[in-house]
């Protein structure tokens with residue numbers, strides 16, 4: 001039983017080593033996400049500028065139709081003005097023509113402005129594309145560095161997994177199954193040393209008879225509260 005416990009503890013060490021490498025790999029994730037966010041930001045600025053070009057373009061097309069219709073209407077009023085006889089009707093038409101002229105002038109001014117908007121959006125696309133290029137260039141070296149460091153971690157992981165497999169093979173099937181089941185639970189580890197009279201994980205007191213079993217060298221027990229394997233570190237010579 002003590003031999004089995006030692007293998008279990010060895011297995012736990014191998015798993016901690018694997019976890020350590022996993023967290024080394026994961027530690028780069030926030031930085032990678034930050035780099036991705038910078039790229040995404042520049043891409044979104046390009047996308048926004050593209051949309052405003054489209055919007056400015058369709059606004060411009062609508063204005064052209066509107067202006068064309070206004071011009072036709074003005075032309076019709078001018079033609080009618082040549083034929084009207086009544087002074088009142090002529091005055092009305094003159095007033096309509098005046099109003100039409102100012103509306104037309106306003107729409108034409110807006111049409112000119114819309115050309116500026118398209119121009120502005122094109123400039124910001126060019127700027128955002130330039131920015132994206134600069135961000136990619138600035139990131140390239142660090143991305144390569146991170147990639148190399150993560151690859152180095154994965155290489156070590158292969159070795160660590162090999163070692164773990166070697167230890168697991170030395171355990172009895174029952175102990176291995178139990179260990180794996182506990183490891184899938186909430187506790188970060190499967191084995192905890194007895195902490196005074198309590199489970200070293202959740203600090204729930206281990207009942208007297210169980211503690212006696214541990215003292216007597218039965219070497220392991222399960223915590224009734226959290227289910228981890230509790231062992232007596234004092235019973236491990238050399239540990």
Ligand SMILES: [Zn+2]
Pocket residue numbers: 199200201202203204223224225226227228
């Ligand atoms: Zn516990």
